[in-house]
Amino acid sequence: GDSVTQMEGPVTLSEEAFLTINCTYTATGYPSLFWYVQYPGEGLQLLLKATKADDKGSNKGFEATYRKETTSFHLEKGSVQVSDSAVYFCALPGTYKYIFGTGTRLKVLA
Amino acid sequence: KAGVTQTPRYLIKTRGQQVTLSCSPISGHRSVSWYQQTPGQGLQFLFEYFSETQRNKGNFPGRFSGRQFSNSRSEMNVSTLELGDSALYLCASSPGLAGGAQFFGPGTRLTVL
Numbered sequence: 001g002d003s004v005t006q007m008e009g010p011v012t013l014s015e016e017a018f019l020t021i022n023c024t025y026t027a028t029g030y031p032s033l034f035w036y037v038q039y040p041g042e043g044l045q046l047l048l049k050a051t052k053a054d055d056k057g058s059n060k061g062f063e064a065t066y067r068k069e070t071t072s073f074h075l076e077k078g079s080v081q082v083s084d085s086a087v088y089f090c091a092l093p094g095t096y097k098y099i100f101g102t103g104t105r106l107k108v109l110a
Numbered sequence: 111k112a113g114v115t116q117t118p119r120y121l122i123k124t125r126g127q128q129v130t131l132s133c134s135p136i137s138g139h140r141s142v143s144w145y146q147q148t149p150g151q152g153l154q155f156l157f158e159y160f161s162e163t164q165r166n167k168g169n170f171p172g173r174f175s176g177r178q179f180s181n182s183r184s185e186m187n188v189s190t191l192e193l194g195d196s197a198l199y200l201c202a203s204s205p206g207l208a209g210g211a212q213f214f215g216p217g218t219r220l221t222v223l
Contacts, residue, residue, distance in 0.1 A: 034211060042216055043114075043217045093210070096166045098143065098202075100152070103152060
């Protein structure tokens with residue numbers, strides 16, 4: 001069945017460090033892929049998406065490329081800020097329900 | 111457009127009681143999904159409604175139920191509350207069933223004592 005696997009957290013980085021959060025998926029066909037972010041005390045917000053292979057989604061300095069060959073959708077940011085501290089979820093619309101990864105908590109230290 | 115709204119934001123109940131949570135989707139969105147989020151289990155799918163019909167249901171006991179009204183607003187009900195039902199309940203809406211993005215509300219924090 002459809003699934004999403006993302007790296008375990010927490011990830012702790014210093015401000016301006018480079019961020020990578022790994023996400024791999026298993027899916028029937030080639031669904032759209034998403035990254036969501038959840039700030040403390042809030043619901044999830046759509047961060048970026050890619051709708052087909054080789055598409056690059058980007059938003060707020062974050063990027064992720066839909067890699068069909070490696071079934072991956074890794075999230076990257078060149079220089080993180082304290083305000084990026086949150087939980088990040090990789091997701092895809094599965095056959096019967098939306099599939100979310102377990103979430104990766106990011107903590108950025110000043 | 112206004113975002114997804116959920117009421118109430120916080121709720122405290124005791125074991126054995128029942129609770130109803132409400133969700134108003136983004137205007138024009140016809141699909142509403144509910145999720146339970148806990149530190150131990152993460153984000154778990156409860157059910158999805160589209161045009162007043164339950165489309166899919168997650169692996170939860172029958173104490174968890176929901177419905178959708180003709181204006182797409184949705185409610186979920188939990189009867190005979192247990193301590194383990196303490197969680198953040200999230201509602202998400204989307205325009206349809208085409209596999210696009212979901213838009214989440216802020217959630218209802220339910221505490222069962």
